[in-house]
Amino acid sequence: MNKKKIGIIGATGYTGSELVRILTNHPAVEITMITSESRAGELFSDVHPFLQGIADQKLVSINEIDDYELDLVFLALPHGISMDFVKRFKDKSFKIIDLSGDFRLNSKEIYEEWYKLNHIYPEGIEKAVFGSPELYFDKIKEASLIANPGCFPTSAILGLAPLLKANIIETDHIIVDSKTGVTGAGIKAKSVNMYSNVNDNFKAYGLKNHRHTIEIQEILDGISGKETIVQFTPHLLPVDRGILSTIYAKPTEKMDDIKLKELYKAFYANAPFVRLRKQEPAIKDVRGTNYCDLYVTYDKRTNTVIIISVIDNLIKGAAGQAVQNMNIMFGLDETKGLNLIPLNP
Amino acid sequence: MNKKKIGIIGATGYTGSELVRILTNHPAVEITMITSESRAGELFSDVHPFLQGIADQKLVSINEIDDYELDLVFLALPHGISMDFVKRFKDKSFKIIDLSGDFRLNSKEIYEEWYKLNHIYPEGIEKAVFGSPELYFDKIKEASLIANPGCFPTSAILGLAPLLKANIIETDHIIVDSKTGVTGAGIKAKSVNMYSNVNDNFKAYGLKNHRHTIEIQEILDGISGKETIVQFTPHLLPVDRGILSTIYAKPTEKMDDIKLKELYKAFYANAPFVRLRKQEPAIKDVRGTNYCDLYVTYDKRTNTVIIISVIDNLIKGAAGQAVQNMNIMFGLDETKGLNLIPLNP
């Protein structure tokens, strides 16, 4: 079989290095081009020295893209920059998986309200498919542009989808209390991700207005056919990677644990990366993998459904889910190259 | 002034070492006796070597208590053991501050339901005052037996008290999503507090039935005069000490941030250890101190009040609050000896 030719646009961040980490061992593709404007000419392993001897490709500028034959490109670029690329290369034959937030929302207006940025390519919004394989497998198969989901939304949506699809919870009062590792803030040094500010510490941030709120709500709206209202509160954990979301919802009908567990089992029957856990999952249980681990239970005393949802924010919340989408787009088994086993401890 | 004579019953745990750390620099008391059954005869600093040269008192057995003149004893004993002590020494003249859960709840029946232990001294329950100085200052002043509050309840109750007192939230649907450091699990080595199980990790535990649920509810019932229902979910953070509770409640009347902040300001006008913060507080902001830092805000979009409440579980959640209670019982300024400044970083 000919290997598919892959480009990675944006090499310096965590998303770039995770994509390379995964694709290096992927049997059906080869990394043909990695770009970086700031580090062009250097090796990928100069930027990420732990990959010395493993990923020593030379970085090139995006302007050299015509020198390469490409089947698919991953955009590991910041919000607001991705749309430039997509617009500029809209007539190219390669498929695009965009890991930024530029094409995740439903409209230019909503994007501009929550991202405080002008959207220069609304046609892309129309065309893009939200890359959640557990929900939109068939659409992803046909897509040419994937908006890869945000990390928090992935954990929240996979935790809530079965309930909203079954239409058995109140949609106007869903609480998503999320806790994330530091890598969610990116690879640039800033006060918020300094060791001394994070270590032995914990805090909430982005109360009431985090951008992922609208992403979660729009997808849940689509699943349930109703307007949902989500209270989303992110917190910063002293860990490198991982998201755990604790989700509270009110059932609209009689509920018990057995019913709940069967609902989730049926919903995720064909989802190889969703594990329904016997006990409450921990962040380290999925570290380095594409799993989303779920635990659901019903509290009769308070009449509340509680869901614990855990992912690795850099993998199921970014690069791994992107590769899963790529596999689907190429007609490969969606688990190909993603046989990652948790590093624990 | 004569210094008050203090006994500490139970030397080997964190509560014992924190009490010694605080009382060693307290100007109005002296530690007269520290007991340990398992380590009697050794020095306190043999058990806690970091206190070599600072706290080298010899440990004695509880059976030697009659050799000491004591004004007050702190019980740093496990649940189920404290009540034995209180019963045995009920006719002694010294005051008692019990840091276990044995006398915090309202009745023998409730205790036995949630603690799965037989309560041998229900008279103590009648007599004990719940040691939350911000709520029960006057009762504490007169008490001879204090039930020092649990760590999670301290953070939850101080976060919610103003709302319940003002009677402006729905009482049947309060969510307390709490995150604690490892020291909450005590000083004994067990799988749950092993480094490799905690480091770079995060998980929920005790879903639906943690003992502190009932403690929180009973106190909130008392403040509000109504029955409250609290969903309490603890999580284990990879930090040594600190609790952060994220609390969600539904207002029963028109709400805004200004109204909310004024309510809290008025309620805590005379509370030297409650800091109303301008920004979301972090766990390290109170580390090593007796502060409870609060941040309150109203989300108009979801019609929800959000409260962030932060304490050091070993201090405001245990030894520090106990010393604050002691000061009040002795008629001292409640801040005496508690001029602790956060260690940050």
Place this chain on the structure above:
Amino acid sequence: MNKKKIGIIGATGYTGSELVRILTNHPAVEITMITSESRAGELFSDVHPFLQGIADQKLVSINEIDDYELDLVFLALPHGISMDFVKRFKDKSFKIIDLSGDFRLNSKEIYEEWYKLNHIYPEGIEKAVFGSPELYFDKIKEASLIANPGCFPTSAILGLAPLLKANIIETDHIIVDSKTGVTGAGIKAKSVNMYSNVNDNFKAYGLKNHRHTIEIQEILDGISGKETIVQFTPHLLPVDRGILSTIYAKPTEKMDDIKLKELYKAFYANAPFVRLRKQEPAIKDVRGTNYCDLYVTYDKRTNTVIIISVIDNLIKGAAGQAVQNMNIMFGLDETKGLNLIPLNP
């Protein structure tokens, strides 16, 4: 090709779970049997829940070993227990890789002096090959019993071997200052590996008499043909996994950086898991992999050679090196199944 049949003796520790993690994705072998005396009848993933859905083999007792056809067994047992197994099954046809210290030293006498244990099977000592592939590839190929090296010795020996082989340092004054992650102390909860005792902390231990001292010395003696004296000081890092050794040696002839780097390059020309790094390596650069990263430099001012040697103690220091030995024993490429890429961050 028929897959080789593998047994893992001892399932509950880190070595067992790392072996399973690696072998699950190994293309040329299958895990046929995993034993545990304390957990027989349960699933491997009951013991290590993060492997739910990945490694759900049923655990069996060692007494059932005759029910299985086995090509090779890994012994993931404590020191002192491994020798029982080796003696008991000495006439079986399967090859054995022992990850304990029971067969690493040169004689029963030395073992008993440093391990304070009676050695019941000195014949095994005669037969065993020290499983350091970079040094003893040919012997490993022919061996039936491998003594897999200790974690500290692996880092020290790979750091020093080129110098001793070339006979260009003083052998009576080598300093190995090592720092290890917590998993080196095993999976059993004890005071020394409690979170609160390790987090934000650091200490030396085992000064002057750590067992790995003699293992390092004996191997270096063999390489150099002289008696070596090594000052080995381990320290406990607040990290899960990883060892970094800082090694100081005095050259016996004129030295410079170029000469030094060429010596190492030549020595490790055929060693796929030794990376000679451009900069000082960090522990996370090899996390989750079988690499040993080395950095060597000469300080003219002090006339000292400094070597930094980094491994993942659970992989190159245990399970990974064991699989590398297995590959060699089976005539496979030594890197087979070990294409692990560092998890960083």
Place this chain on the structure above:
Amino acid sequence: MNKKKIGIIGATGYTGSELVRILTNHPAVEITMITSESRAGELFSDVHPFLQGIADQKLVSINEIDDYELDLVFLALPHGISMDFVKRFKDKSFKIIDLSGDFRLNSKEIYEEWYKLNHIYPEGIEKAVFGSPELYFDKIKEASLIANPGCFPTSAILGLAPLLKANIIETDHIIVDSKTGVTGAGIKAKSVNMYSNVNDNFKAYGLKNHRHTIEIQEILDGISGKETIVQFTPHLLPVDRGILSTIYAKPTEKMDDIKLKELYKAFYANAPFVRLRKQEPAIKDVRGTNYCDLYVTYDKRTNTVIIISVIDNLIKGAAGQAVQNMNIMFGLDETKGLNLIPLNP
């Protein structure tokens, strides 16, 4: 008694916040002025929010210094900036304790070689006293300008001084293998102190040419009367604060543990902040305090003296030692205001 009036020059870093943390509870001084050029006009607690309600002084510019009556100023400024201040205000009556490296070395030439900076005020070098109270108490008492020691040098010098004073080790071959917490790199966000680069990680840096090498050597030269050669290797620990130095030296005469311990006991008989420990000390044993904990032992097998020296880099390695110097300069008990007890855990 009139309180002494103190100025702190430079408010934004860790040294500034630690000075404020200590001096706020100091009974004999008051903080009269805190300067910051970048944050003038704001409150100290705006820069360090954890001090809200504790240290709300308004920050002023250095140019307003004439509005204040001052007995002593602490310079919490970067290297290269402190000397500007000292030169500019050389005729003022206040005493100066400089926490930078500008006046620690013996000559303008040596400074310029190791710091790669032009020294504009060599007269200050002549005048300055090296602020190590255990070595230079009498000189400090009379000084008007103190060069407060570096953090690594404090740990190394206190560990080695008794041996060099007694003239019983080889001076040309001393190894100081040091491990430091992240705060040693300062409060500015940079790649090296990002959480994801430090957490679960460990590395050496500054091999062969760290500036503190010369500071250590010059002081040891002075104590021993000989030229010393020190191999100093710093490493970066995943902890906020603390330094542990493992020191190796060769005795020049017959040695044993008793002799060694007696030597240290005698040398530090009058040093209230040096604790000679029964066991190997850990970093957390001194966290938040002005202690230097030492453990010394002799390895007969290798004929080597090993010293473990532990400090809190921000306190005994900076702000605490500075306050100790201040106490001595004011004729106060050197422990005044420094009754800090380790925060552990």
